Amino acid sequence: GNSVTQMEGPVTLSEEAFLTINCTYTATGYPSLFWYVQYPGEGLQLLLKATKADDKGSNKGFEATYRKETTSFHLEKGSVQVSDSAVYFCALNPRNTPLVFGKGTRLSVIA
Amino acid sequence: GAVVSQHPSWVICKSGTSVKIECRSLDFQATTMFWYRQFPKQSLMLMATSNEGSKATYEQGVEKDKFLINHASLTLSTLTVTSAHPEDSSFYICSARDAGGVSTDTQYFGPGTRLTVL
Numbered sequence: 001g002n003s004v005t006q007m008e009g010p011v012t013l014s015e016e017a018f019l020t021i022n023c024t025y026t027a028t029g030y031p032s033l034f035w036y037v038q039y040p041g042e043g044l045q046l047l048l049k050a051t052k053a054d055d056k057g058s059n060k061g062f063e064a065t066y067r068k069e070t071t072s073f074h075l076e077k078g079s080v081q082v083s084d085s086a087v088y089f090c091a092l093n094p095r096n097t098p099l100v101f102g103k104g105t106r107l108s109v110i111a
Numbered sequence: 112g113a114v115v116s117q118h119p120s121w122v123i124c125k126s127g128t129s130v131k132i133e134c135r136s137l138d139f140q141a142t143t144m145f146w147y148r149q150f151p152k153q154s155l156m157l158m159a160t161s162n163e164g165s166k167a168t169y170e171q172g173v174e175k176d177k178f179l180i181n182h183a184s185l186t187l188s189t190l191t192v193t194s195a196h197p198e199d200s201s202f203y204i205c206s207a208r209d210a211g212g213v214s215t216d217t218q219y220f221g222p223g224t225r226l227t228v229l
Contacts, residue, residue: 044220
């Protein structure tokens with residue numbers, strides 16, 4: 001079946017630290033992969049996506065590369081800010097069925 | 112572009128009453144919308160898939176008579192929580208796919224509705 005596994009949180013980093021949130025997936029076929037971000041009390045916002053192997057999605061300093069050989073889509077940012085504190089969800093879209101989400105990783109960035 | 116709104120953003124109601132939540136795609140047409148429920152500090156749980164002009168498809172364990180979904184137009188889906196009880200208190204989030212856009216695989220999410228049943 002289709003599933004997404006994210007690293008357990010919470011993750012606490014100091015401002016300007018390097019961020020990696022691991023995400024691996026299991027899927028049939030070739031799904032699109034997504035990272036969504038949820039700020040406190042809000043819905044989800046699309047952060048970035050990649051639709052095929054070796055694609056790199058990027059936005060707001062975040063990036064993730066679709067790695068078919070390792071079935072991974074790790075999220076990275078070179079220098080986090082306090083405003084990046086949120087919950088990050090990795091997700092896949094297996095052929096236009098509803099998104100399959102990971103459990104989410106809570107990130108706290110302290111000044 | 113690709114904005115989804117929800118109304119109301121929060122609602123408090125008495126046990127036994129019904130509450131309607133609206134989900135609108137503001138600048139695109141959505142043949143398919145999704146309703147999720149999220150408990151504190153947890154991931155999203157898909158409740159149902161709403162297709163314009165047809166009956167919604169509910170996930171296993173979701174009571175269709177309790178959570179009524181109507182998708183009457185390409186820009187509006189509604190979720191009605193009937194005879195609400197305190198255990199229905201939760202954060203409800205809708206999402207929509209842009210049927211005519213380039214990224215038909217992408218779901219755009221509303222800001223959520225926090226329901227509290229007293």
